[in-house]
Amino acid sequence: MSNTASIIDGKAIAQQMRNELAEEVAEFIQNNSVTPCLAAVLVGEDPASEVYVRNKRRACEHANIDSQLHRLPADITQDDLLALVTKLNKDDAVHGILVQLPLPAGLDADLILQAISPSKDVDAFHPTNVGRMVQGKPRFLPCTPHGVMQLLDRSGVDTAGKHAVVVGRSDIVGKPLAVLLAARGVDCTVTVCHSRTADLGYHTRQADILIAAIGKPEFITGDMIKPGAVVIDVGVNRTDAGLVGDVEFASASQVAGLITPVPGGVGPMTIAMLLVNTLRAAQSLEQ
Numbered sequence: 001m002s003n004t005a006s007i008i009d010g011k012a013i014a015q016q017m018r019n020e021l022a023e024e025v026a027e028f029i030q031n032n033s034v035t036p037c038l039a040a041v042l043v044g045e046d047p048a049s050e051v052y053v054r055n056k057r058r059a060c061e062h063a064n065i066d067s068q069l070h071r072l073p074a075d076i077t078q079d080d081l082l083a084l085v086t087k088l089n090k091d092d093a094v095h096g097i098l099v100q101l102p103l104p105a106g107l108d109a110d111l112i113l114q115a116i117s118p119s120k121d122v123d124a125f126h127p128t129n130v131g132r133m134v135q136g137k138p139r140f141l142p143c144t145p146h147g148v149m150q151l152l153d154r155s156g157v158d159t160a161g162k163h164a165v166v167v168g169r170s171d172i173v174g175k176p177l178a179v180l181l182a183a184r185g186v187d188c189t190v191t192v193c194h195s196r197t198a199d200l201g202y203h204t205r206q207a208d209i210l211i212a213a214i215g216k217p218e219f220i221t222g223d224m225i226k227p228g229a230v231v232i233d234v235g236v237n238r239t240d241a242g243l244v245g246d247v248e249f250a251s252a253s254q255v256a257g258l259i260t261p262v263p264g265g266v267g268p269m270t271i272a273m274l275l276v277n278t279l280r281a282a283q284s285l286e287q
């Protein structure tokens with residue numbers, strides 16, 4: 001008998017979160033006579049980054065959050081970029097700062113991200129914010145991992161005691177997700193796999209919750225999934241056949257119990273969680 005997984009509709013869940021947030025923003029503005037403001041720094045002309053930054057600013061507008069775009073040429077020097085970040089750190093009208101990644105070759109992303117004031121670091125990439133998250137005392141949570149956690153929570157997935165397998169160990173997604181899934185209150189047992197994991201399929205088939213964040217198109221196939229598992233696809237890969245995730249949706253959806261699509265799964269949540277962090281930054285800086 002063939003199974004068809006239920007879809008986790010990230011677009012709808014993100015919209016619901018954005019509506020909830022817009023109400024909170026309105027209340028914040030009324031109580032403080034201050035509008036939260038996000039400064040986005042876009043370096044170079046990467047087409048995908050252009051789209052993401054445009055979508056972030058549109059989402060801000062819908063939530064009544066101000067946004068600024070600081071567009072810089074790909075050949076900007078490290079010192080000039082650092083000078084802009086320093087200026088934004090000091091600007092009381094700016095509550096959140098994001099530097100869109102990836103940065104063009106020649107710029108040291110780690111150095112730039114470490115220059116952002118931790119209290120304005122709405123991507124939660126600064127080592128101080130990473131450390132706080134690891135210790136279970138977060139100021140902000142990183143947007144994509146937080147979005148994944150919200151998808152699980154709002155889809156009614158019971159995580160306690162479940163085996164979560166994260167495929168991917170990036171600083172932005174894989175590592176923080178492993179921390180959040182193992183956190184007290186979520187209580188998963190977590191395995192982290194990566195490109196050098198031996199017999200990957202053995203590990204993925206143990207997963208009650210499988211997170212694919214390895215950046216390889218349609219890498220996880222149905223035969224690598226435990227029947228009934230929850231499958232979260234963080235991948236966004238542009239191929240000749242269009243936009244696909246890290247999971248081969250056609251075969252995976254015949255085996256999984258719940259699954260996120262690409263597009264329309266994790267991606268929209270990333271932007272919703274950025275808005276949440278921008279409001280939280282404004283709340284902590286203004287109140």
Ligand SMILES: Nc1nc2c(c(=O)[nH]1)N[C@@H](CN(C=O)c1ccc(C(=O)N[C@@H](CCC(=O)O)C(=O)O)cc1)CN2
Pocket residue numbers: 051052098099100101102123143144236243262263264265266267268269270271
């Ligand atoms: N400073 C940051 N840089 C990057 C981040 C980040 O969180 N902060 N994450 C990614 C890109 N990203 C946000 O910046 C992002 C990626 C994908 C989506 C999204 O909504 N995807 C849609 C598909 C959109 C499309 O057609 O391309 C989906 O999956 O439905 C939003 C944000 C790297 N850089």
